Amino acid sequence: MMETPTITLREQKVVRDRTKWKMIFLGALALAVLFVAAFAPFLTPYDPYAQDLAIALQPPDAAHLLGTDRYGRDMLSRVIMGSRSTIFAALLLVMVITVVGGMVGIICGWYGGKLDAFLMRVSDIFLAFPGMVFAIAVASVMSGGILNAVVALACISWSKYARIARSQVLAIKSAPYMAAAKLSGSGTGKMIWKHIVPNIAGPVVVTAVLDIGTMIMEIAGLSFLGLGATPPTAEWGSMMSNGRSMLQTSPWVVLSPGCAIFLTVMIFNLAGDTVRDVLDPRQQKR
Amino acid sequence: MEKLLEAKEIRKTFYKGKIPFTAVDGVSFSMERGECLGLVGESGCGKSTIARILTRLIEPDAGSVLLHGREVLQLKGKEKRMLYHEVQMVFQTPQDSFDPRRSLGDGIMESLRNRGMNRAKAKERLYELLDMVELDREFASRYPHEVSGGQCQRAAIARALAPGPRLIICDEATSALDVTVQAQILKLLQKLQREQGMSLLLICHDLALVQLLCDQVLVMYKGRIEERGAPDEVICRPQKEYTRILVNSVF
Ligand SMILES: Nc1ncnc2c1ncn2[C@@H]1O[C@H](COP(=O)(O)OP(=O)(O)OP(=O)(O)O)[C@@H](O)[C@H]1O
Ligand SMILES: [Mg+2]
Numbered sequence: 205m206m207e208t209p210t211i212t213l214r215e216q217k218v219v220r221d222r223t224k225w226k227m228i229f230l231g232a233l234a235l236a237v238l239f240v241a242a243f244a245p246f247l248t249p250y251d252p253y254a255q256d257l258a259i260a261l262q263p264p265d266a267a268h269l270l271g272t273d274r275y276g277r278d279m280l281s282r283v284i285m286g287s288r289s290t291i292f293a294a295l296l297l298v299m300v301i302t303v304v305g306g307m308v309g310i311i312c313g314w315y316g317g318k319l320d321a322f323l324m325r326v327s328d329i330f331l332a333f334p335g336m337v338f339a340i341a342v343a344s345v346m347s348g349g350i351l352n353a354v355v356a357l358a359c360i361s362w363s364k365y366a367r368i369a370r371s372q373v374l375a376i377k378s379a380p381y382m383a384a385a386k387l388s389g390s391g392t393g394k395m396i397w398k399h400i401v402p403n404i405a406g407p408v409v410v411t412a413v414l415d416i417g418t419m420i421m422e423i424a425g426l427s428f429l430g431l432g433a434t435p436p437t438a439e440w441g442s443m444m445s446n447g448r449s450m451l452q453t454s455p456w457v458v459l460s461p462g463c464a465i466f467l468t469v470m471i472f473n474l475a476g477d478t479v480r481d482v483l484d485p486r487q488q489k490r
Numbered sequence: 491m492e493k494l495l496e497a498k499e500i501r502k503t504f505y506k507g508k509i510p511f512t513a514v515d516g517v518s519f520s521m522e523r524g525e526c527l528g529l530v531g532e533s534g535c536g537k538s539t540i541a542r543i544l545t546r547l548i549e550p551d552a553g554s555v556l557l558h559g560r561e562v563l564q565l566k567g568k569e570k571r572m573l574y575h576e577v578q579m580v581f582q583t584p585q586d587s588f589d590p591r592r593s594l595g596d597g598i599m600e601s602l603r604n605r606g607m608n609r610a611k612a613k614e615r616l617y618e619l620l621d622m623v624e625l626d627r628e629f630a631s632r633y634p635h636e637v638s639g640g641q642c643q644r645a646a647i648a649r650a651l652a653p654g655p656r657l658i659i660c661d662e663a664t665s666a667l668d669v670t671v672q673a674q675i676l677k678l679l680q681k682l683q684r685e686q687g688m689s690l691l692l693i694c695h696d697l698a699l700v701q702l703l704c705d706q707v708l709v710m711y712k713g714r715i716e717e718r719g720a721p722d723e724v725i726c727r728p729q730k731e732y733t734r735i736l737v738n739s740v741f
Pocket of ligand 2: 537538539662
């Protein structure tokens with residue numbers, strides 16, 4: 205009788221410790237990536253925009269660890285510099301859609317009625333549209349530029365957050381503790397800010413963290429199509445696009461930004477998974 | 491005695507799809523100051539609905555509720571929030587009635603803070619309230635899932651007491667607790683009611699408890715008040731057929 209819970213507890217602790225270490229490890233990696241992005245200009249061994257045709261398309265060697273592109277620009281410097289545009293654009297994007305989508309969802313869930321119906325139909329439209337196609341259309345109407353790519357992707361991505369926030373609000377709106385808060389004299393603002401937001405933040409934040417990787421990919425994708433960052437800005441997607449004809453002759457030109465995208469997306473996705481393991485309400489109940 | 495609350499012809503119809511269902515069908519009653527009034531009736535007869543109307547958690551379709559002779563149902567915004575200085579409620583499920591992300595102390599202090607009391611003063615009052623409901627002070631920093639049902643319900647009573655209300659509505663406040671804890675909580679409520687001179691509206695399934703605690707009892711059946719009287723009267727000499735059935739089913 206006494207044995208069983210002890211073992212379960214220990215197992216639980218092992219799982220929790222493992223999750224903790226995973227979180228620390230992946231968190232450190234994600235922070236490292238963010239650090240590189242933030243201090244990119246100070247970390248580049250060469251000027252990422254300096255052209256030198258004499259050393260164009262050199263394969264990786266000691267001087268240029270990732271080789272050079274067709275204008276003789278150092279690939280490592282460009283990849284480091286590119287992290288800034290891609291990652292910051294993705295973070296900005298995720299932040300915008302979390303806040304906007306979350307707010308729309310809270311308003312819909314809280315007030316209900318016609319406003320809710322209207323906003324949800326609008327979000328249906330965005331959800332029903334093939335996202336990337338729509339983003340391409342928006343981005344091309346607004347003409348390139350990485351900020352426009354962010355706007356285009358924000359247009360198609362906020363609705364998911366609105367849905368999540370709304371369903372969460374609906375789930376807790378009628379909880380006795382909300383009635384109790386009302387009876388404590390809290391107005392709408394306080395109820396939303398002090399009781400709704402903290403209680404729905406978990407699932408929304410998890411979705412946001414998991415989305416960072418996806419958003420990096422989509423921004424790189426738009427740039428690859430020439431609808432995001434415009435040359436000569438170092439951006440992973442456009443770097444891959446510019447080098448794509450040289451995939452067979454000088455693969456490093458495509459592979460360096462490609463691997464950068466791959467690694468970054470993987471780090472953020474795994475970190476997101478771990479955050480979900482930690483915050484998931486199903487695990488929290490115990 | 492002075493009249494505290496008067497409900498007149500309250501009516502509430504819910505719609506399940508298109509089908510109307512009248513949960514409260516013309517209920518009138520009054521409560522005096524310091525009175526403990528029981529409200530009994532079978533499940534689904536509309537007891538909670540009345541509690542929620544009196545506390546303005548839902549709006550009735552018709553009727554009026556007077557508190558100290560003042561209409562409650564028309565109050566808006568700030569005045570409506572002032573109503574909660576007078577009327578408070580203790581909920582059926584103690585754990586669910588506290589925000590899982592906030593400590594019990596925060597929950598109890600919420601009404602005080604909303605009235606503009608500063609942190610230090612609210613803390614002081616919080617400890618007073620915890621003493622009143624015989625809870626240790628360290629419970630202030632606990633979360634709802636870290637305490638037992640009985641302890642949580644004590645905290646809920648402290649929260650209801652915080653604004654110094656004239657009327658506390660207990661909507662089956664003890665039915666989620668086990669029998670011994672039930673008795674403790676009810677004794678506590680009775681003690682507090684006498685000390686503070688509050689009125690208590692005790693919504694209950696259990697006729698024996700009502701007989702023990704209440705001055706008067708309302709018997710409700712299918713959205714209507716069937717009978718009102720002293721508990722002994724009602725239980726020993728039920729006037730209505732339904733009351734007889736209810737009494738017979740218990741004793
Ligand atoms: N929001 C609602 N929508 C539709 N019907 C409702 C709603 N709230 C209550 N009802 C119905 O109104 C009736 C009365 O409900 P109420 O909760 O007041 O019963 P009760 O007397 O408190 O029952 P119990 O003793 O089980 O708590 C029930 O039949 C219930 O189904
Ligand atoms: Mg009820």
